[in-house]
Amino acid sequence: MFKQFRLFILAFVLLGNHSIFAQTTQKPPLHGKEWMAITGKPLGATAGSMIFQQGGNAVDAACGMLAAVATMWDVLSWGGETQALIYHPELKKVIAINAMGVTPTGATIEFYKSQGMDYPPAFGPLAATTPGTPGGLMTMLAEYGTMSLEQVLKPAMQLAKGYPIEAQTANSIESNKARIKEWPYSRKVFLPHLGEEREAPHAGEIFVQEDLYQTLGKLVEAERTALANGKNRKEAIYAAYERFYSGDIAEEIVRSTREQGGLFTMEDLAMWKVKIEEPLSVNYKGIDVYKLQEWTQGPALLQSLNILENFDLKSMGYNSANYINTVYQAMSLAFADRDFYYGDPDFEPKSPMRGLLSKEYAKERAKLIQEKNDPTIGPGDPYPFQGGKNPFLDLLEKRTEALAYHTPEQPISGPEDPFLLEFQSGTTSIQAADAEGWVVSITPSGGWVPAVIAGNTGVGLSQRMQSWVLDERMNPYNLLEPGKRPRVTLTPSMALKDGKPYLSFAVQGGDTQDQDLLQLFLNIVEFGMTVQEASEAANIHSYQMQSSFGAHEIKPGSITLNNAIPSWIRNDLRKRGYKMDFQERTSGPLNAIWFDWKHGTLWGGSSNHGEDYGIAW
Known part of the structure; x- marks a missing residue:
């Protein structure tokens, strides 16, 4: 009897019993040929x-x-606001909708x-x-x-x-x-x-x-x-x-x-x-990634990708201490620029986006990433990278003084911490695609x-x-003014590869949105995850950026990690200066559609974090 059992186990391992263990995620991936619809309810x-x-x-x-x-x-x-990216299959381009x-x-x-x-x-x-x-x-x-x-x-x-x-x-x-x-x-x-x-x-x-x-x-x-x-x-x-x-x-x-x-x-x-509008975009290792303009926080994801392109992330290993430290600091650099330079491009002064999104500026910012976290990371100066002179260097020097008011010492106490609830203030997300080639990504x-x-x-x-901010030291580009759009966290995403839709993705979660979206993208591109695996993966959340809500606080070095992060990585990160809290699910919730051009099908991912749900045919 025991011998027969051992033979069964051996055969099970060798054959890889996919009929039993094919499901490797908590929610199944969506598969469709004709259409796919995913949203928050x-x-x-x-x-x-x-x-x-x-x-x-x-x-x-x-x-x-x-x-x-x-x-x-x-x-x-x-009565809220809607922002979207639409891929137009006849024009073969991504179109941006600004309904803020x-x-x-x-x-x-x-x-x-x-x-x-x-x-x-x-x-x-x-x-x-x-x-x-x-x-x-x-x-x-x-x-x-x-x-x-x-x-x-x-x-x-x-x-x-x-x-x-x-x-x-x-x-x-x-x-x-x-x-x-x-x-x-x-x-x-x-x-x-x-x-x-x-x-x-x-x-x-x-x-x-x-x-x-x-x-x-x-x-x-x-x-x-x-x-x-x-x-x-x-x-x-x-x-x-x-x-x-x-x-x-x-x-x-x-x-x-x-x-x-x-x-x-x-x-x-x-x-x-x-x-x-025309969206903004950068190319990451042959993939064109599109975001809305700087009246959203979307370009921070593009800046993060430009910075991370200077590192061999794959060799670091998914969610290793080196990987987490590198991604955290790349986001800190990009979001520090967001906090000071982003605002409504229809008003003066206009944000220096050409410099902010240049590969050369990203290389200079990448040099600032250290073995240990730097809690003093601040905005850079992108103007020389677009052939100009920064008109607000004096405000950059005063910004540290102004930020001191927004940097409380209290650690994050858990998922119900009022700071976290404000920082992650939600939205929903909508993803849709069809066989004719139309693709839509919305974060209303x-x-x-x-x-x-x-x-x-x-x-x-x-x-x-x-x-809005009311103090120009915080952000001279996002000062309140009648008729002007505030710089918002809302940030749909789309990526094309070889001129065809590759990934459409969005998430709820206030200031964490482009953090989760960045990691979903890297999970697929660098680590070969399926879109559902990437939607459920153990992301990190940084608070070394100014909240866009409430009292606009910032908590340098604070990081949320998934409960599954092992003790040796926790100890390593603690030595690097991180103040950690832990949650069971840290994936967003993310919604995404990945395009399988080899088979002519759609793959849908909808994370296990909230009530988000998808249907496909």
Whole structure:
């Protein structure tokens, strides 16, 4: 009997029993041939699949998912902001969508300082930029989709009529109910059990948003009227756009926001427009990586890749002490530049992006990486690398003094540490691709719970004003100004190889987004992981960069490691000056699509970190 058992084990090892142990990840990879839809909620992914099954392309499906997750309050609402990268298969190029709202009239540095604030608040009507998500969705759909707005909004409207709310959102509402009660329209929507012990919806309870349903219905009505008057599909969608930003919907948003203490004007909404832009990119070992412009933190990933290209990462070994130390410091160098140089390129001064993204500048920055962590790493001077002179050298010298106020000594106490919750303030992410070659990567956000709801529209307002600085020593390019877009953390990603889509990827998580995205990319390119393995892998998170939220703190040398990191690596990193905390899952949550051109198929990854989910066919 024992001999037979040994023979079975030997045969098992030699043959590699794939039927039993083929699954090496906690979630299975997605495989598809025709289409793939991934986002932050299972019902959101289902909405994308419904659009695909009705014949829509990846842009249609992405818009359907965006509408659904905004309705489900997946760390965003309809009054938040949307940013996207779209691969256009006919033009064979990546297109950038900038649907970030702007600072309203009256929101000045002097105004916020007069309120006794060092930064705009994290919540409330004075935290709100103008709504961007509706305009972003309708612009993407009109320009690159194939379906009507009515078709794309149908799943979201069904959700607004009532859906079984999941525990994560329901419990977030309950834990934030004291703040929600400050705003009458939010209280009406979020707290159906006022006066009871639990005032938020229960998990699985049907959550109804009648006001939002009516608002979405008005957009559909505007489209129908335009079509009846002889307008084409694109013109009809823009008729709905106009109703939101210049018609009765805008009037109610402005009225109710001002009633609750906000600053919006009708002109703020009417003058705001979605921007279709050229993305920024660098080449890493033959792969072209694309990010949005410097009004996001996206170029920090590109800078990190440029710096890391000077090292043999593969020979260091995945998550070795040398690898972690090198990646950590590369990110510290790139994010120090982000913290000082990034801002809205439509305003002066303009960020020195040509110098920041030059390979020569990266080589100079790479020379600063040491055997031990350097907690004093600061911004460099990219101007000589674009043939210019830095106009803010005096502010660079003063920045250390200004940062001292933002560098508390307290260590991170665990996953519920208020600093971590702010630093990792979420969004959601959306990935879609189809057999025709359309690829979409979106990181929408803003209007998360607790949100101020704009009157009887059901639209939750953004909280993105907190990403401004009011002190030029912190960042002269990201000083608050009416009509300007704040520098945000939101950062979809796309990569092409040999001129064809290679990887489309995005993640939620505030300032950790481009950290996770960098590591996902390296996991695949340097260490040969599948996209699902890379989505679940044990990433690190650095806090040696200024938070874009709350009090904008920075914690040099602090690092979150996965519980699986062994003791000898922990000891090595401790000797290098790192202050460590540990979490069970450190993968994001990441969502990604990898393109298998050899077999003509799509591989999807959706990490095991949160509620993110994908469907493919």
